[in-house]
Each structure stands twice: as structure tokens, then as C-alpha cells.
Amino acid sequence: MSIIRVYELAKQLNMTSKEVIELLKKEFDIEVKNHLSSIEGEEAKIIMEYVEEIKNKGNKNEDINHNKEKNEEKNIAKHEDDKFDDLDVDDDFKKNEKIRKKVRNEKIKRHLGKENKKQEEQIEDIGIVTIPESVRVSEFAERIKKPATEILKKLILMGVFVTINQEISFEVAEKIAEQYNILLEKEVKQEREEVLINDFEDKEEDLMPRPPVVTVMGHVDHGKTSLLDAIRHSKVVETEAGGITQHIGAYTVDINDKKIVFLDTPGHEAFTAMRARGAQVTDIAILVVAADDGVMPQTIEAINHAKAANVPIIVAINKIDKSSANPDRVKQELTEYGLIAEEWGGDTICVPVSAKTKQGIDTLLEMILLVAEMQELKANPNRPAKGTIIEAKLDKGRGPVATVIVQKGTLKVGDSIIAGTTYGKVRALIDDKGRKVKSAGPSIPVEILGLAEVPNAGDILYAVSDEKTARQISEMRKEKERQQYFASSSKITLQDLFSQIQEGKVKELNIIVKADVQGSVEALKQALEKLTNDEVKVRVIHGGVGAITESDITLASASNAIIIGFNVRPNNMAMQLAEREKVEVKTYRIIYEAIDDIQAAMKGMLEPEYKEVITARLSVRQTFKASNIGTIAGCYVEDGKVNRNNSIRVIRNGVVIYEGKIASLKRFKDDVREVAAGYECGLTIERFNDIKEGDILETYTIEEVKRA
Structure with missing residues (x-):
């Protein structure tokens, strides 16, 4: 016959006797007086099976502390009683209420065991749930497969009052998930923009030659505009009956069956502003210097801007038709800024030109083609287009109009595009001669109609799969811009x-x-x-x-x-x-x-700069070992004055092997604050004992230098 005492049961369940007595009463309807009471017979058998089940699970408190819903228990009990009454057993057995309760409780226990198992399987099905930094209550409930009303109740109990459509932080969600034994992970925010745009590196075999893009820069009144006009009139207008119908900020020139694209920018400021926005459009920079004026402040700025952009520079020495022209003086002045003419043994191409008489224009264009050839400019025309907005305006009759230079791929009419925060569909493409075209390949400038808003100069334009994708990217960028604006819109005070x-x-x-x-x-x-x-x-x-x-x-x-x-x-x-x-x-x-x-x-209030000042130089003449102190260096102060509060470095064969603090400084047996040049002293270094004869010690301080 099975028999077990309450205190033994408590020991096996890792519970107190009081808890076991309450458990017996609640779960099995068995009343006992104290921890010495014994349970025997059928009751003991059921309880021991219960204990064995818990042991097998490996977590003794998991099922013991599980609170069953009262209604569920009543329903199961009623159901089991009904089933029991239908059994073909004698009346004496039916009347034995105690055994009926035991059987009923055992069945309840088994049913709840199944429910627990189902719940565990459900948690396993959910696994690790990933959510973003903040998540809507409805979305969170959906992800962890729980009713939203239940989540709201738990949030209220935590003191978080939100509606089903409001967001909660990851930390709050994590606390809720813990109650369901669900593990949460923070979603790694992928830059979806990159995925949607799908900008990729081209394979070498897909690349084909493209025309060079040239920017003209230089000092004011040195003839930049005149030179551009001379090139334009000699190479473009003569082929057009009515001249150029429309100016779009960039134009193409044909020479020897090859194209050159000129950017008509206001100057090096715009050139650099575009570069600062990540738009490296220019392949070659033409530096215009007047032969009668020489290198001027803006010329120097233009040189620096072109060098910073790492583009080759061709110097056009303009106004050579003037009597006061002196091209050699210009070349001489340019050498001061690292631009040495080819005829002087350098690598900078200098071309004398006259915008007025058109002299040297053809030579300049040939030199541009030569430099472009050496650069091996290539792009893949067979891919979605990528370009840069070089100019944009709102036209009364046509709406937002943007001039773009295509850098990769081919832009076609009907393409869905995104540029900065604006998007649209290409309704029309107009080339630099005012003609409507169906497509534009790498380096070709075109005007685009069809954008929803006016983009900014320097914005990168991408052709995407469809208009929905373009709108999605636009909304993401606008949201990001809005957040940045609010983050930076705090007013300035002198204190901050x-x-x-x-x-x-x-x-x-x-x-x-x-x-x-x-x-x-x-x-x-x-x-x-x-x-x-x-x-x-x-x-x-x-x-x-x-x-x-x-x-x-x-x-x-x-x-x-x-x-x-x-x-x-x-x-x-x-x-x-x-x-x-x-x-x-x-x-x-x-x-x-x-x-x-x-x-x-x-x-x-600017952070001060810090400067190191060497206070003394010492040579180690002898070393002594002391058991409680470490290595003592017997030194001679060769230069300066060593102070006990100085920092110190150990130099061996010209190499610094340690930097630290002076632990003690002595003259003979006395502790001293400082020792001047020409005297001997003994010192120890904090946490360093590897001092050797012949080492050089340098003491130094760090001084604060206020910035002015």
C-alpha cells in the first residue's frame, strides 16, 4: 500500500509544508492537519503520479503554480461527472463520492496538462518575434498571436494608457511578451530605400564609352560665358536654322563624330554645392584665365575646387587677341598652384584661345577629347537610369521642369522616377536643342516633364520599377526630412x-x-x-x-x-x-x-587645445630592487626640473616603452617635491618595474591652451 507524509511531499516538490497542504485541499480535495500527516492508498498513488510528471518536465513549479480558470474547471468537472454517471458500475461505487472526486481531479489534471502542452507548442510556433523600435498595439498583438484587448488590459495594469492604434516602445512590449514566455528581438531597420531603388555596380563587360561632361570655371570677367558662347555658336547654332530654341543649362557639342557635354553652371560655388550633395557630375574642368589679367582670387578658388573634386584641369588662356596679353606670365603664375604647363615639363594642358576671334576653340575641343580618352569614361546604358538634377524650375505652362544629366543607364519616356523627395513619371524628354526625344543615355543632358514638385539642384534621380515604389520612397524621404527638421528646429541660446x-x-x-x-x-x-x-x-x-x-x-x-x-x-x-x-x-x-x-x-567656451610640455630629461645610471617597493631608478637630471606630480615616460633605444606617473621622488633618503638639473635623485614609477641602466626618462605636463 502506497503511503506518503506531507513533509516528504513538500521536500520532493521543493515547497513548504503549508503550500503542500493548500495544494492538496485545492487540487485534490484532500484535507490534512499538519506536516506530519500521511496520505495513503489511492490518494497517495494519484499524488505520486502527479509528482513524477512534474519531475519529468524538469520544472517543479511550472504546473503547481498554474492557476486554472474557475469556469473551465467547473465545465470539465460537470462533463466528467456526466460521463461517470453513464458508466455501467454498481451503485456502491457510484455513491463513493471521495473516489469520484479523485477520478475527476485526475482527469482535470490530465486535461490541464494537455492544455499546457498546447500552450507550449503555441509558444514554440511563435518562436522569436521581431518588432521595430516602436509598434502599434494592434500590430504587436497580431505578431504574438494574442487578443488586442488582453494586451490593452496588461498595459493598463502597467500604467500605460494607450488605444489599440497607438504605439508602444520596444521596452514596454518586451515586458508584456515576458508574461507569455515569448522572446522579443528588435528589428534591424534595413534601409528599405536602397532595396526599392536597387542601385547596383555594373559589370566591366556591360560598360560602354560615354561622352565627357565638362564644367567651365574661373575668375569673374575672364571670359567664361564668352568662351561658352563661342563654342556654342561655332559648333551648335550653325547646324540649327533658327538657333537654339531653348537653353537647358547643359548642351552637347559634336566634334570628329564624338560628343562633348558642357555644363553651363554659375561657377565653382555651384559646382562644389552639387559635389557636396554627392553629385560628382563633372569629368573635366576647364579653367579660364585671362591672358592680360593672370591668376586672380577666384581663379585660385576654382583650382582648389577642381583639385578637391579630383578632376583633370585644362587651362584655357583667354583674350590672347589683346595687345596686353601675356600667356607666359599666366603659365608662370599657375606653377605656384601646382599647375605646370606641358611645354614646361608638367602635365597640365594649356590652350591659348580667343572667345572673340574663335582662335584656338577647335584645339581646346580636341584636347578635351584627348583627356577624356585617357580617362576611359564608360557607363552601362542597359540598366535603370541614374542621373543628377543640374537645374530645376516651375514653368507656367509645363509645371515642374528639371534638367538632368544621365550618368548610368538610359532614361525613357514613361519611366517612373524619384529625385530627392519628389517623384513622378516621365511625360516628355527634351534635348538641348529643344527637340522631343524618346530616351537619353549616359552623359546626355535632357529636360524632364512629369515630376510632381520641383526638385533641388544636385538631387540624384533614379528610375524605379513603378510609380507606387517611387511614391513610397518619396514618403520615406519626406518623413526623414521632417524628423530632421524637428530635431534641428530648437532655438539657439548663447548657453548652448x-x-x-x-x-x-x-x-x-x-x-x-x-x-x-x-x-x-x-x-x-x-x-x-x-x-x-x-x-x-x-x-x-x-x-x-x-x-x-x-x-x-x-x-x-x-x-x-x-x-x-x-x-x-x-x-x-x-x-x-x-x-x-x-x-x-x-x-x-x-x-x-x-x-x-x-x-x-x-x-x-570652445574646447581648449592641450599641449605637452617636457619638464625634465633624466638618465638612469643604476637600478635597485626593493622587496616592498619594486625597482628604484638612480637617475641624473640632465636637463630641466623634475616634479613629483609630473607624468613620466621611459625611452629605451629611442622607443617609448611606457608612460605613467611618478610614484615617489627622493634625494638621498628624503622625499622631495622637485629636483633640478645637475642633481641626482631616486624615483619609482607607478605599476612599472622594468627599468634598466641606460634608459632615458622624460617628465612632462599637459598644459591647456585656450583657443582664440
């Missing part, structure tokens, strides 16, 4: 100016100056603009006489500016508006205080 400069958020510090007289406005304006440095440009966007008004606050809010008042105050309405708009208004009675405050915000 430095941190914003460091983060690269502030390139310009806009200031509005209001004063009692016009003379003070001008004086403050000039003094403040002189504070401009490499990291931030001070710009006075408005100056006026009189009190600080609401219109000043509105302008400051729109321009993200600081208002400086000299001998004037804001009126009540303006002060209230400034508080609402979070615009900083600073008022001063003394002019240099205003300048000092701006200077302190810009320069005094």
Missing part, C-alpha cells in the same frame, strides 16, 4: 551655442541688432561680424532703431536668430511672444559687453 557648434548643427549664428541710434546699430553690426571664425559665421540679418517689437521676435523665430538690444528694451507683447517662441533676447547698456558675450559663447 557651443554644444550646437560642436554637433555641427550651427554653421551660421544669425543676430538681429536693435539700438537707440543708427550709429550704434552700424557699430555693433561691424563688431559682431568680425567675430566670424572657422567654425561659425556671425551674420547680422537685420538692424534697426527703436524698441524690440513683435515683428523682430517673429523674424528671429523664423531665422533661428538671437536678438541683441543696445539701450532699448522689448515691449510687453514682444516679451510674451519671445517666451512663447523661445527666442533669446539679450539687452546691453555697454557695447563691448555684447561683443564679449558673443565672443565668450563662440570662443571662450
Whole structure:
């Protein structure tokens, strides 16, 4: 006969006797007095089977602590009682209520065991659930296969009050998932944009030669426009009966059955602005220098911009028809900037030209083709198009019009396109001669009609699979832009100016100056603009006489500016508006205080630079070992003065082998603060004992150098 005591059962279940007594009463309807009570017969057998099942599962508390729903238990019990009554057994057995309860409880237990198993299988089916950084409640419920109402209840209990369509953070979702034994993982946000655009590297065998794209740069009045006009008229207009019907910011020139594409840009600023946006359009830069004027400031800038873009430079020495022309002087001046003419042994092609007489134009075009040939310019025309917007405008009759230079692939009428945040479908393509064309290959400039909005110059244009994809990318980009705008739209204060400069958020510090007289406005304006440095440009966007008004606050809010008042105050309405708009208004009675405050915000608060100063040089003449101290270096101070607070480095055969701190410094048996040159001393180094005779020790300090 089976028999088991309560305390033994508690030991096996890893529970207290009290918990076991409650369990017996609740689960098996067995009442016992205390931990010494014994259970025997059929009851003990059922309980032991229960214990065995739990042991096999490997988690003793899993099923014990499982709370069964009361309604479910009643339904099962009723169902089992009904089944029991239908059995063909004698009345005595039927009347034995105690055994009936035991059988019923055993069946309940088995049924719940099955339910638990089902639940475990369901969790296994769900596995690891991945969700984004934040997720809507409805979507989260769907992913973990739970009712949304149940999730909302749990959220309310946690103190999170949201609706079914609001989002919860990953951390909150993780806490909910833990209650269902579900493991959550944060979704790695893939740049879906890249997947949708599908821009890929072309195979070498797919590449074919393409025309070079040329930009003309140089100093003002050196004849850039005249040169472009000369090329255009001699090579384009003569083939067109009515001349060029329309100018699109770029045009093609045919020479020896080959094409050259010229970009008609405003100058090197636009050239670099496009490059800054990731649009490296130009293959060759033409530097126009006047033969009678030589290298000028903007010429130097153009050289630097072209070098930064890493494009070959061809120098066109213009105005050689003038009597004061001196091409050799130009070549001489160019050598100072690393451009040495070929005839002088360098690698820069210099072509004397005259835009007025058309002299040298053909030679210049031939040189462009020669340089292009050496560059081996190639692109794959048989792929979705990729290009760069070089100009865009809103035309009254045609809507948004963009000029694009195709860089890869072929752009066709009917293609779905995306450029920056705008998208559309190509309704028409117009070439540089005003003719409608069906397609445009690599390096060919065309005007596009069909975009929904006007894109920005420098935006990269992509042809995508369909208009839906283009719209999707556009929405993603607009959302990203919106987030960036809100992140950067916080108003500037002098206190946080430095941190914003460091983060690269502030390139310009806009200031509005209001004063009692016009003379003070001008004086403050000039003094403040002189504070401009490499990291931030001070710009006075408005100056006026009189009190600080609401219109000043509105302008400051729109321009993200600081208002400086000299001998004037804001009126009540303006002060209230400034508080609402979070615009900083600073008022001063003394002019240099205003300048000092701006200077302190810009320069005094800049992180100081740190400079290393060598304080002494010592040679190790002897070493001593001390059991409690380590290695003591007997040194001679050759130069300077060694201080106990100095940092120290150990140099062996010219190589620094350790840097650290001086642990102790002694003269004979006395601890000293410092030892001057020409004296001997003993020192130990913190956490370093590998000092050898002949080592050189250098002591140094790090000094703070305030930036000005």
C-alpha cells in the first residue's frame, strides 16, 4: 500500500509544508492537519503520479503554480461527472463520492496538462518575434498571436494608457511578451530605400564609352560665358536654322563624330554645392584665365575646387587677341598652384584661345577629347537610369521642369522616377536643342516633364520599377526630412551655442541688432561680424532703431536668430511672444559687453587645445630592487626640473616603452617635491618595474591652451 507524509511531499516538490497542504485541499480535495500527516492508498498513488510528471518536465513549479480558470474547471468537472454517471458500475461505487472526486481531479489534471502542452507548442510556433523600435498595439498583438484587448488590459495594469492604434516602445512590449514566455528581438531597420531603388555596380563587360561632361570655371570677367558662347555658336547654332530654341543649362557639342557635354553652371560655388550633395557630375574642368589679367582670387578658388573634386584641369588662356596679353606670365603664375604647363615639363594642358576671334576653340575641343580618352569614361546604358538634377524650375505652362544629366543607364519616356523627395513619371524628354526625344543615355543632358514638385539642384534621380515604389520612397524621404527638421528646429541660446557648434548643427549664428541710434546699430553690426571664425559665421540679418517689437521676435523665430538690444528694451507683447517662441533676447547698456558675450559663447567656451610640455630629461645610471617597493631608478637630471606630480615616460633605444606617473621622488633618503638639473635623485614609477641602466626618462605636463 502506497503511503506518503506531507513533509516528504513538500521536500520532493521543493515547497513548504503549508503550500503542500493548500495544494492538496485545492487540487485534490484532500484535507490534512499538519506536516506530519500521511496520505495513503489511492490518494497517495494519484499524488505520486502527479509528482513524477512534474519531475519529468524538469520544472517543479511550472504546473503547481498554474492557476486554472474557475469556469473551465467547473465545465470539465460537470462533463466528467456526466460521463461517470453513464458508466455501467454498481451503485456502491457510484455513491463513493471521495473516489469520484479523485477520478475527476485526475482527469482535470490530465486535461490541464494537455492544455499546457498546447500552450507550449503555441509558444514554440511563435518562436522569436521581431518588432521595430516602436509598434502599434494592434500590430504587436497580431505578431504574438494574442487578443488586442488582453494586451490593452496588461498595459493598463502597467500604467500605460494607450488605444489599440497607438504605439508602444520596444521596452514596454518586451515586458508584456515576458508574461507569455515569448522572446522579443528588435528589428534591424534595413534601409528599405536602397532595396526599392536597387542601385547596383555594373559589370566591366556591360560598360560602354560615354561622352565627357565638362564644367567651365574661373575668375569673374575672364571670359567664361564668352568662351561658352563661342563654342556654342561655332559648333551648335550653325547646324540649327533658327538657333537654339531653348537653353537647358547643359548642351552637347559634336566634334570628329564624338560628343562633348558642357555644363553651363554659375561657377565653382555651384559646382562644389552639387559635389557636396554627392553629385560628382563633372569629368573635366576647364579653367579660364585671362591672358592680360593672370591668376586672380577666384581663379585660385576654382583650382582648389577642381583639385578637391579630383578632376583633370585644362587651362584655357583667354583674350590672347589683346595687345596686353601675356600667356607666359599666366603659365608662370599657375606653377605656384601646382599647375605646370606641358611645354614646361608638367602635365597640365594649356590652350591659348580667343572667345572673340574663335582662335584656338577647335584645339581646346580636341584636347578635351584627348583627356577624356585617357580617362576611359564608360557607363552601362542597359540598366535603370541614374542621373543628377543640374537645374530645376516651375514653368507656367509645363509645371515642374528639371534638367538632368544621365550618368548610368538610359532614361525613357514613361519611366517612373524619384529625385530627392519628389517623384513622378516621365511625360516628355527634351534635348538641348529643344527637340522631343524618346530616351537619353549616359552623359546626355535632357529636360524632364512629369515630376510632381520641383526638385533641388544636385538631387540624384533614379528610375524605379513603378510609380507606387517611387511614391513610397518619396514618403520615406519626406518623413526623414521632417524628423530632421524637428530635431534641428530648437532655438539657439548663447548657453548652448557651443554644444550646437560642436554637433555641427550651427554653421551660421544669425543676430538681429536693435539700438537707440543708427550709429550704434552700424557699430555693433561691424563688431559682431568680425567675430566670424572657422567654425561659425556671425551674420547680422537685420538692424534697426527703436524698441524690440513683435515683428523682430517673429523674424528671429523664423531665422533661428538671437536678438541683441543696445539701450532699448522689448515691449510687453514682444516679451510674451519671445517666451512663447523661445527666442533669446539679450539687452546691453555697454557695447563691448555684447561683443564679449558673443565672443565668450563662440570662443571662450570652445574646447581648449592641450599641449605637452617636457619638464625634465633624466638618465638612469643604476637600478635597485626593493622587496616592498619594486625597482628604484638612480637617475641624473640632465636637463630641466623634475616634479613629483609630473607624468613620466621611459625611452629605451629611442622607443617609448611606457608612460605613467611618478610614484615617489627622493634625494638621498628624503622625499622631495622637485629636483633640478645637475642633481641626482631616486624615483619609482607607478605599476612599472622594468627599468634598466641606460634608459632615458622624460617628465612632462599637459598644459591647456585656450583657443582664440
